[in-house]
Amino acid sequence: MRFLDDRRPGWDLTYDDVFMVPRRSAVASRYDVDLSSTDGTGTTIPLVVANMTAISGRRMAETMARRGGLSVIPQDVPLEVVAEVAGWVKSRHPVFETPITLSAHETVSDALALLPKRAHRAAVVVDAARRPVGIVTESDCDGVDRFSRLEDVMTTDVVTLTDDLDPRGAFDVLAGTRHRLAPVVDHDGVLVGLMTRTGALRSTIYAPATDDDGRLRVAAAIGVNGDVALKAKTLLEAGVDCLVVDTAHGHQERMVEALRAVRGAGIDVPVVAGNVVAADGVRDLVDAGADILKVGVGPGAMCTTRMMTGVGRPQFSAVLECAEEAARLGRHVWADGGVRHPRDVALALAAGASQVMIGSWFAGTHESPGDLLVGPDGRAYKESFGMASARAVANRTSADGAFDRARKGLYEEGISSSRMFLDPVRPGVEDLVDMICSGVRSACTYAGAHDLAELHERALVGVQSASGYSEGKPLPAGW
């Protein structure tokens, strides 16, 4: 990456402060851009879901991995639950979605409770042998008594797809029969998954992030306290593909000790550590055994650290400096936090990040763990909260005595309750992934880059004024 006219400013920058200048390009199509990472995590798109309890759970993990990304299960989740989640993710089909299944004698009320768990808002009704006998959507349940049985409301005109059909073939069947989605069955007619028309299209564009056995990948986080080596080994035995050692201030001695302990335990998956924002932090954590550095103090949407402490660093400069140092040492960085638009992802990658972590933006999707709630204005939302908020600290310390809990409760650097509204046009995390990847692919072609290494190499970045930034915003309602 080069600054325009080689003018590197003497102050720090964040994503809004910078822009990329188009370069002469030989990349003919946005589909010719390869978004896979080279940091050893096996992703095919450079997106990682942040280790936040309100955001990263099993549904998020399977959905993201199916499209080539990775999710980090947070350190606040008990190890035995993380093991169960990892096993579940690995048992999911790498191409077909996991359907909601109900039986014909269950009720409309049962279906309505489960439908918001899926962006495609449908359930498959199956018989005792798990063969599809009907489909139920919200419109089937409209104006019907909630205790009605599904056999009385379901659509029985079910088109099924066989599991040997390729995604293009599945798309054509769905388009030809004017169906939005269909159950996928094996040669005995038993349900193995679900395919939507958009999902079939996506399967021709994305490749799942899979391990050597073809199973979906998942990452998990641990903190720096307790027996970190034992925790790391337990997670690896559970099948976790990438380990994140995470604390607010990553450049601290306890982190160095934790990393040494993890490395001493012979952990052979990529180890990510953070958070840091400067080259000396990168050096020390690489020296202690980190393969990847997590970069960002204070940019997160749920984060009050900069307001509470004055500590942090504008994220673009933090990523740039850490990525330069990591590359010098043969390591990588993940840009963590502060992403609000696809452009922020493109700029983080231009600065040299191998992945971009997203938290709050993905909280407002069907795949985040929380229940779908509806505000008085009818807008759907999910609740989110920061991992250093009073709410998260209270959860994390629930096993401590009252005195210790009270002491720890004094330190709060995050928001305990926020509403992340679902975008009615993009209510699923895959809709947001589509938007982000389209933006990043397009950014690569403007830069003349076939892949992310070339994007970083060729990016020409200028510094803009606040009015330069606002000029780039669309004005859908005139001015």
Ligand SMILES: NC(=O)C1=CN([C@@H]2O[C@H](COP(=O)(O)OP(=O)(O)OC[C@H]3O[C@@H](n4cnc5c(N)ncnc54)[C@H](OP(=O)(O)O)[C@@H]3O)[C@@H](O)[C@H]2O)C=CC1
């Ligand atoms: N990227 C960011 O800007 C930030 C991210 N977070 C996220 O919140 C989650 C919780 O992290 P964390 O608060 O570290 O909690 P942890 O549970 O990981 O514990 C932090 C430990 O480090 C000690 N510590 C010393 N100095 C600090 C400090 N300045 N901030 C926090 N702990 C300190 C604490 O001891 P004692 O309590 O005695 O001081 C405690 O033992 C993580 O996921 C983290 O990434 C949190 C804040 C900022």
Ligand SMILES: Nc1nc2c(ncn2[C@@H]2O[C@H](COP(=O)(O)O)[C@@H](O)[C@H]2O)c(=O)[nH]1
């Ligand atoms: N200072 C705090 N930082 C937090 C907290 N919870 C999460 N985080 C950090 O934010 C990113 C995600 O950023 P986002 O803008 O995409 O939401 C996450 O990975 C953490 O590093 C918190 O309570 N306080």
Ligand SMILES: [K+]
């Ligand atoms: K912030």
